[in-house]
Amino acid sequence: MRVALAYSGGLDTTVCVRLLQERWGAEVITVCVDVGQDPKDLRQAAERAEKMGVVKHVHIDARDEFVEKYVFRSVKANGNYEGYPLSTALARYPIAAKVVEVAKKEGAEAVAHGCTGKGNDQFRFDITFSLLAPELKVIAPIRELNLDRQKEIEYAEKHGIPVPVRKEKPYSIDENLWGRSIEGGALEDPAKPPPDDIYTLTVSPEKVKKRRRIITIGFEKGVPVSVDGKRMKGVELVQSLNRLAGSYGIGRIELMEDRILGLKARENYEAPAAAVILQAHKALEQTVLTKSELFFKQTVDQLWSDLVYSGFWFDPLKEDLDAFIDSTQKRVTGEVMVELNPGFSRVVGRKSPHSLYEEELVSFEKFGFDQREAASVIKFMSLQSAIARRRESKLAP
Amino acid sequence: MRVALAYSGGLDTTVCVRLLQERWGAEVITVCVDVGQDPKDLRQAAERAEKMGVVKHVHIDARDEFVEKYVFRSVKANGNYEGYPLSTALARYPIAAKVVEVAKKEGAEAVAHGCTGKGNDQFRFDITFSLLAPELKVIAPIRELNLDRQKEIEYAEKHGIPVPVRKEKPYSIDENLWGRSIEGGALEDPAKPPPDDIYTLTVSPEKVKKRRRIITIGFEKGVPVSVDGKRMKGVELVQSLNRLAGSYGIGRIELMEDRILGLKARENYEAPAAAVILQAHKALEQTVLTKSELFFKQTVDQLWSDLVYSGFWFDPLKEDLDAFIDSTQKRVTGEVMVELNPGFSRVVGRKSPHSLYEEELVSFEKFGFDQREAASVIKFMSLQSAIARRRESKLAP
Amino acid sequence: MRVALAYSGGLDTTVCVRLLQERWGAEVITVCVDVGQDPKDLRQAAERAEKMGVVKHVHIDARDEFVEKYVFRSVKANGNYEGYPLSTALARYPIAAKVVEVAKKEGAEAVAHGCTGKGNDQFRFDITFSLLAPELKVIAPIRELNLDRQKEIEYAEKHGIPVPVRKEKPYSIDENLWGRSIEGGALEDPAKPPPDDIYTLTVSPEKVKKRRRIITIGFEKGVPVSVDGKRMKGVELVQSLNRLAGSYGIGRIELMEDRILGLKARENYEAPAAAVILQAHKALEQTVLTKSELFFKQTVDQLWSDLVYSGFWFDPLKEDLDAFIDSTQKRVTGEVMVELNPGFSRVVGRKSPHSLYEEELVSFEKFGFDQREAASVIKFMSLQSAIARRRESKLAP
Amino acid sequence: MRVALAYSGGLDTTVCVRLLQERWGAEVITVCVDVGQDPKDLRQAAERAEKMGVVKHVHIDARDEFVEKYVFRSVKANGNYEGYPLSTALARYPIAAKVVEVAKKEGAEAVAHGCTGKGNDQFRFDITFSLLAPELKVIAPIRELNLDRQKEIEYAEKHGIPVPVRKEKPYSIDENLWGRSIEGGALEDPAKPPPDDIYTLTVSPEKVKKRRRIITIGFEKGVPVSVDGKRMKGVELVQSLNRLAGSYGIGRIELMEDRILGLKARENYEAPAAAVILQAHKALEQTVLTKSELFFKQTVDQLWSDLVYSGFWFDPLKEDLDAFIDSTQKRVTGEVMVELNPGFSRVVGRKSPHSLYEEELVSFEKFGFDQREAASVIKFMSLQSAIARRRESKLAP
Numbered sequence A, B, C, D: 001m002r003v004a005l006a007y008s009g010g011l012d013t014t015v016c017v018r019l020l021q022e023r024w025g026a027e028v029i030t031v032c033v034d035v036g037q038d039p040k041d042l043r044q045a046a047e048r049a050e051k052m053g054v055v056k057h058v059h060i061d062a063r064d065e066f067v068e069k070y071v072f073r074s075v076k077a078n079g080n081y082e083g084y085p086l087s088t089a090l091a092r093y094p095i096a097a098k099v100v101e102v103a104k105k106e107g108a109e110a111v112a113h114g115c116t117g118k119g120n121d122q123f124r125f126d127i128t129f130s131l132l133a134p135e136l137k138v139i140a141p142i143r144e145l146n147l148d149r150q151k152e153i154e155y156a157e158k159h160g161i162p163v164p165v166r167k168e169k170p171y172s173i174d175e176n177l178w179g180r181s182i183e184g185g186a187l188e189d190p191a192k193p194p195p196d197d198i199y200t201l202t203v204s205p206e207k208v209k210k211r212r213r214i215i216t217i218g219f220e221k222g223v224p225v226s227v228d229g230k231r232m233k234g235v236e237l238v239q240s241l242n243r244l245a246g247s248y249g250i251g252r253i254e255l256m257e258d259r260i261l262g263l264k265a266r267e268n269y270e271a272p273a274a275a276v277i278l279q280a281h282k283a284l285e286q287t288v289l290t291k292s293e294l295f296f297k298q299t300v301d302q303l304w305s306d307l308v309y310s311g312f313w314f315d316p317l318k319e320d321l322d323a324f325i326d327s328t329q330k331r332v333t334g335e336v337m338v339e340l341n342p343g344f345s346r347v348v349g350r351k352s353p354h355s356l357y358e359e360e361l362v363s364f365e366k367f368g369f370d371q372r373e374a375a376s377v378i379k380f381m382s383l384q385s386a387i388a389r390r391r392e393s394k395l396a397p
Helices: A011-022 A039-051 A063-076 A087-105 A121-132 A149-158 A234-247 A272-288 A291-309 A316-329 A360-366 A372-381 A383-395 B011-022 B039-051 B063-076 B087-105 B121-132 B149-158 B234-247 B272-288 B291-309 B316-329 B360-366 B372-381 B383-395 C011-022 C039-051 C063-076 C087-105 C121-132 C149-158 C234-247 C272-288 C291-309 C316-329 C360-366 C372-381 C383-395 D011-022 D039-051 D063-076 D087-105 D121-132 D149-158 D234-247 D272-288 D291-309 D316-329 D360-366 D372-381 D383-395
Strands: A002-006 A027-034 A056-061 A110-112 A137-139 A172-176 A179-183 A213-220 A223-227 A252-258 A264-270 A334-341 A344-351 B002-006 B027-034 B056-061 B110-112 B137-139 B172-176 B179-183 B213-220 B223-227 B252-258 B264-270 B334-341 B344-351 C002-006 C027-034 C056-061 C110-112 C137-139 C172-176 C179-183 C213-220 C223-227 C252-258 C264-270 C334-341 C344-351 D002-006 D027-034 D056-061 D110-112 D137-139 D172-176 D179-183 D213-220 D223-227 D252-258 D264-270 D334-341 D344-351
Touching: A002 A011, A002 A087, A011 A027, A011 A149, A027 A039, A027 A087, A039 A056, A056 A087, A063 A087, A063 A223, A063 A234, A063 A272, A063 A316, A087 A110, A087 A121, A087 A172, A087 A179, A087 A291, A121 A137, A121 B372, A121 B383, A213 A272, A223 A234, A223 A272, A234 A272, A252 B272, A252 B344, A272 A291, A272 A334, A272 A344, A272 B252, A291 A316, A291 B291, A291 C291, A291 C316, A316 C291, A316 C316, A344 B252, A372 A383, A372 B121, A372 D372, A383 B121, B002 B011, B002 B087, B011 B027, B011 B149, B027 B039, B027 B087, B039 B056, B056 B087, B063 B087, B063 B223, B063 B234, B063 B272, B063 B316, B087 B110, B087 B121, B087 B172, B087 B179, B087 B291, B121 B137, B213 B272, B223 B234, B223 B272, B234 B272, B272 B291, B272 B334, B272 B344, B291 B316, B291 D291, B291 D316, B316 D291, B316 D316, B372 B383, B372 C372, C002 C011, C002 C087, C011 C027, C011 C149, C027 C039, C027 C087, C039 C056, C056 C087, C063 C087, C063 C223, C063 C234, C063 C272, C063 C316, C087 C110, C087 C121, C087 C172, C087 C179, C087 C291, C121 C137, C121 D372, C121 D383, C213 C272, C223 C234, C223 C272, C234 C272, C252 D272, C252 D344, C272 C291, C272 C334, C272 C344, C272 D252, C291 C316, C291 D291, C344 D252, C372 C383, C372 D121, C383 D121, D002 D011, D002 D087, D011 D027, D011 D149, D027 D039, D027 D087, D039 D056, D056 D087, D063 D087, D063 D223, D063 D234, D063 D272, D063 D316, D087 D110, D087 D121, D087 D172, D087 D179, D087 D291, D121 D137, D213 D272, D223 D234, D223 D272, D234 D272, D272 D291, D272 D334, D272 D344, D291 D316, D372 D383
Parallel strands: A002 A027, A002 A110, A027 A056, A110 A137, B002 B027, B002 B110, B027 B056, B110 B137, C002 C027, C002 C110, C027 C056, C110 C137, D002 D027, D002 D110, D027 D056, D110 D137
Antiparallel strands: A172 A179, A179 A264, A213 A223, A213 A334, A252 A264, A334 A344, B172 B179, B179 B264, B213 B223, B213 B334, B252 B264, B334 B344, C172 C179, C179 C264, C213 C223, C213 C334, C252 C264, C334 C344, D172 D179, D179 D264, D213 D223, D213 D334, D252 D264, D334 D344
8 A cells, every 4th residue: 555644754754654664564655845844854854754765755845835825815814713823724734735646646545644633733634635535545643543652752762763852842843934833841831931942933022122113015915915015926925024023023922722622722833924914914904895894804714714723724615715705805905014113013004096095085075074964874873772772761660 | 951061171072061052052061071081181171161151060080980880891892893992982981871860960951962973972972872861852062063173163262262272282182091092183194104202101112121021910700800919999900000011112003993984094092901901801711711602702792892882882782792791701710921021012821710721631531532532523523524525526527 | 967767657756757857957867677567567657757758768678687697696695684585675786777877878967766765775776876886976856855755745746747546555565576565554563464465476375276286496506597397597487486386375474674774664575486496595505515604604694685685785795795605606506396385385305416415324334434433523522611611610619 | 330321211222221231230220301202102111111120210300391491591592403493402401411410319420321323412411411410421322332223123132122113113203392303214315205194293284174363472581471362381382382383284394404413414393382482482583672683693593503403502602692692582572473374374463562663653753854864874884885886996997
């Protein structure tokens, strides 16, 4: 049996290579998808795969696709789950989709991932695998063998698989272009402040020496296309904002998060570009969408984020919501001025050809506004409430 | 005819006193309700009312009631309209309610307010008046005579009413314990960054010399009751957080806001205590409410905020939503650690006897978790999506 | 000034012709749009327009467009406002749109309608006019002159305009292909049962002599395309179901309805084809959409119906919702068996290539279902509720 | 070990008695809760329990509690899941709660139910058990041993447990005061009309010889309290409406239902009293609630029904929704006239001291309505849509 495995080069997935070979008797194809991880990790992954005797190692640069098809679709939806900009969640979909592509191309009968049975990623992999390729078998070796970390390490040592020294890397980390998550160990206690040394993308705000600065982000149909007038491709734009906002210490997030299985967990993230882009996008929406669009879109965005967090990128309802969102974004074109400060950013201005603001005064003239008209509006808006109150006060003893 | 007028001592309401006397032939009772304005303004209001020859000037200290019945109810609802913590909106209700009380006690036939026909406050006054006292006539002199600012000033000068010199106070300002709003003039251009000198409650973050500091806010049933372990009454707690967070430059807000009549307007606020308390409250909710409660409460909170923004504090639906919210807040008791930084605050820890977190590991043991179980959960959660996908791929040409 | 007037030939709009000529000094173009009214009324309209000396009378057969662009879009949205299938509401939009078209073609400066200021139709006309042709002036003579029925009749008699004898037609009636509304007079008392003689499209169920019968309605992408296997165009399909279901006495509706201005009104409708088609459409959706699509689509459909009831067919949010709805309807293709009985219909069967049902057993086999898995699903679905309960019971005194 | 078993006397639960004794070595207490089943079944249950050698058989008449605490709470919520009035679902909660009570009183260490792992009832039992008594072990013998029907029958025959002859009872049936469900066998094919002989509570509409008749149902705070002016206790009221509406053939339901595990199933129900009471309740709500209450309550009711269908009666969110619903029901007092016809009922009138209707005309007079005011309302309601349209048409090429 051939198996295409989503491979990162870390302990979990390297153990999986050997397990698949040994317990499942499989020929393993390792698939390593670049969504903006540390290049060193990617190189290491290739080397390790080699050493483990895989039949093939496939490396795919999916950064453009990740940003343009996944991250920017999430920007349109103000993608945010309980305060989390969905960075890891979003990346799982192109990774899983690429693994399926490789599996089909290479004639594999199964796809595999290295997730445990406790976390969120298993949902994103399992569901994407089953939606995109129902004919392929899904194998999750760690989960199927119910291995815990201790058992994994024992197995790794027994099979000569290099185990990262825990002291150097005491946390579990995931990183891509849209953000970085840091969890585990002491961070799990929701009462303890997270230490400064867990962050690598963001400078500590206390140490930022720069003065505040205003940048301008340009959007077209809900998607960021330029910074300070300089047009950039998605990956470049996100990278440059990660560097710039990160140098201001912007985008640190800590929260209590409801994991898909129902556990609450303390989570820590840093996402400098995401923080700034999402803030600017929302401000532009508030400029060009009608009040009723803004009001209902909050409900749609919340549901969208919940589905994407929970593994349902390729689900019919998620795609129906995309149709709604795309319809709203037709007018989300314009420029937003964002002030970068040590530790935080804030919007300070916006311009758009679709702005519903600039017509204001004109409209008032044109519509021939007489203040007395407002009294009529109020009377009818509150007519039923008034009838109800009057009636109840008469019935009261 | 006797009229009870909501009186602030400013130009609009002082012009109203004379208009009511002259055009309506009314005996005017001025009602000045303290919700945390500048004490100087309150004294000035009493003096001016005297000079205008009112039959009675009533001064009511409603600060406790404002904070405990209105502001803290809004905290439970995470009261927030498009980014605005509803400070002015919330204050209008106790003011209107007190005017009605005075009118009834003093045998007035009418209640009056000084709002124009362009803004939001007329909704809050008109609707509250009509819901609480349908038998009283409502008079809005500025609106009924369709006066604009120029005409008001002419009228004021003709009648010897002191007109504030515009140059000193170029903006229109409203202030109470929950926040301060600054609007008008150059601020109305949504593309121009607001100047630093519009703020009085908050120091400019760039000038803050203090180091970051962690404070602990205690909550009981959704309401803040202590800071750093020191129990305080509502007014004291809000005042002390306004001073403390204000000294860090926390709580400046600028946004595009959809006014009730449908116009978009650029608004500026500062609300240091509100910023910190609302952030902490939400973090505590995320610790003690179930995921499904959190999810649906977002919809309820959004609707609640819209109603309260729009004049409907005493509306039946608003009260139904309160019943829902109160039910959720029974468990919102605990402590939240908030880190104050120059210009921003962030939650860094939380503790609660009702926390759904701390049971986590226990639960996993107790429930006898086997990772393989997760595979079943995923299979059934995505069953229909999988069937739908499979079916469509078979039907595809 | 030239004015294009939405013209029905009834008292209101005929009075408007003369008022526009006399008070506004206008050249009137009457526009009569056929959406399935009684052909006699349409002929009468042309004759009356002639007699009133209009500069032009335009007759437009918009039945195909009405059914295909408006009615069938409403079917996809399960269009229903508080129990009302929106028949009159839907027809107002093509009528208003055609009046705008004529106005532009004929170089008119204004568009006009004959609605009073009390009802719903003024919203649909005013808003559609202002959205489709902001450059045209809108005139609503009855409303602008604040005429009541008595004054209208006086004016009509004075100007030789024929006034319908009230005794023959004691109710106010509106009819089109999607249904008929009957209101006014004794019907307005919500406590009194409506008399049988108000209905013309539906036989009294007590008098139906036929036995029950099963028909099959075919749908493609959410739209009905055939009855009992016979493919029909939209107008023909609706007409034939109106006749058939009407002969069974199906589709009588009485309800309390919240009008747009806030008044509650007792309303009576009959809509035989709408009753059967909407019922069948919903049954098909329940067969092919996922549970989560069905759940959220209820919210979307309700909001869609509210917007369409309230005048917002051409509103941005309404169009965003259409995008969502169209995305869901891609799979709503299949056949529904409906049993017609005297007075009611019910669905008794459905078939679809997109059915999520038929895979059921297969799936269970394929997925290798073991009952014990369900226990895991239940455990995790209720994990947080269980933790919350346990915690509260420990804290309870 | 002592185990309290939810016992019906049917095959599943009787097999469970023996399994618990044999495989779990348990002393079994059978708990039979009367929620309105056939009295013959209840007697048979007692006899069978005796024969099986249980240590104790407990019979509890929970009919009053079922109707007043569960069914009427569902009426307030217009309890309805995809067209199903939740009859079986509602009954599971008092049954499970009583089993817990007995277990605690009798010192049992475990509670048990006879559900398979395929259906919905296991959710309601498991979750209620775990929420009300986390300290008790839950045993589901059929599910834990993964028995299918064939294996159950073999086991029953081996142990001398009487097996119902399938030919007489080809369907799986559940019945209580709120309705009856019929499923299985040929009924499962969603394309085949259900045969008439599955119904026992409802006469075939074709055979009803009675003429239509109007009855009046009285409500107090959302709960039915009288029929035709005769005050009745809950059980009596429901029973008498079951008989009366059943004699008209009212309340037959067939639908495609999304089961909790995600399967779609064709379901058949009959629920005469539920059909009439729910219809009347909704009509009364439309008379006394404000439009905005009605609009949002649809969302709340839908979510409530989903939770109750899915096992979450004792869940925190469900209880929060109850608080909202109870707040709305304070005014749902009045009388509704319902016309019973062969096969269907319809509301034909309503009266209430809280009606928002009867004030209508008065209000209009009192508020001094001038039709021209409506034009202002329309202008502002559509202000943003109009600005958006105008802007887009200018930007269009």
